[in-house]
Amino acid sequence: MSNCRIIPERSAFFKLKKIKQTAILRDLKEDIILVLNNRVDLICWRKKKVSRALKRGGKGSSFKNSK
Incomplete structure (x- = not known):
């Protein structure tokens, strides 16, 4: 978790x-903390795991088929 x-x-x-x-284009490996409804969700950006992370974020259906 070097970048947050x-x-x-x-x-x-x-x-x-x-x-x-941006993360996909630059192939970044960084952790993004998403704050929604007074809850903190940690979304980890890793190569080939972005759709799973977005699904976990609850609003990733539109990105689900992206590579």
Whole structure:
């Protein structure tokens, strides 16, 4: 967990979308902390595990088929 990002609740989905694209394009390995409904969910970005992480985030259905 060398890199972490905290995403505020009000802009979480938009930033999650942008960070997901950036992370894949640059092949980053970083942990993203998503804050929703006063709960903190840790979304781990790892190569070939992004769809699973997004599903865990609860709003990843639109990204599910992405590689």
